[in-house]
Amino acid sequence: MPDTTDVDGLTVGQVSARLGVTVRALHHWDEIGLARPSLRTAAGYRLYTTADLERLHRIVVYREIGLGLDRIRAVLEDSADVPGALRAQRAQVAERIERLQRLSAGLERMIDAHERGLLLTAEEQAAIFGPRWDPDWPAQARERYGDTAQWRQYAERSASRGPAEWQAVADDVAGLDRALGEAMDASVTPGSPEAHHLVERHREVFASYFPLTRQMQVCLGRMYESDPGFAAHYDGIRSGLAGWFRRLIDADARAHGIDPDTATWE
Structure with a gap:
């Protein structure tokens, strides 16, 4: 990542508040190369750009519908597979909804x-x-x-x-x-x-x-x-x-x- 003093992004804390994701999760995604901030300040602080935020938004959405991090990485790296991955996940969500409805009726x-x-x-x-x-x-x-x-x-x-x-x-x-x-x-x-x-x-x-x-x-x-x-x-x-x-x-x-x-x- 380039070293820059151009404060053109958001800090980890700002991104955490904006996306509703913990700072710990952002650090983890950074460590495993799933979502790394593209900028740094002269003091070495990480900053997220607009493109970084778009990637993070996709990660948050995919994680919310139940995709694991490895599967999210595969989808992000192979855009052609996105519709198929989402359809498969939609089917799993539908099954989960049906199970929850049965559970609700039982309760x-x-x-x-x-x-x-x-x-x-x-x-x-x-x-x-x-x-x-x-x-x-x-x-x-x-x-x-x-x-x-x-x-x-x-x-x-x-x-x-x-x-x-x-x-x-x-x-x-x-x-x-x-x-x-x-x-x-x-x-x-x-x-x-x-x-x-x-x-x-x-x-x-x-x-x-x-x-x-x-x-x-x-x-x-x-x-x-x-x-x-x-x-x-x-x-x-x-x-x-x-x-x-x-x-x-x-x-x-x-x-x-x-x-x-x-x-x-x-």
Whole structure:
């Protein structure tokens, strides 16, 4: 570069401010020969000319659309390749935009799931969960449990489910209810292998909502018996089923070293 006292360009700091590029990046591009200032002052300070700025503008644009420095150098040195390079990069940008749009849609569903619980219309809920289902229940559950880890886990599962997936969950729950009624008819006793199998099946089915520890299952068993809504559901399957199922859960907990009387939600 010629040594000159003609201040016909911009300093590194001025170029950095004008282009929104760090001084460190400009120094790096200078060091690797990608964009060197053409002038120097008598004191040795580098100065960028108009032509230098034009080259830097191109570098900034190419870097912004995702070209690497080696690819930028190749494009700058072979002007005939510019349209092809830009078309290829445009295709990559389009793919990236599509991925980001899918990500945005997924995030929107997750936000909705955290706020609403079920991402189903009232009609879809009734068709899947039956006419006795109250579409206000998810909002009530959100108000009551929205700050818990279990609600967050439930919301993450809900975000990935549509009507078909929720129908499969509802079918599993209905199958478990039938199995409980049949087991009670068959006089399955707490602590028996059949009872342990039913309790484990309950944990597996419930995992569709969130992971359920045995201690948490004991707490649910208490609620099934004491809560009027749950008790009505289970006793509607068979009279006394809510209390019977709680005894099955308690016996299974004892078999795993858990005292049902002191179990907590953890």
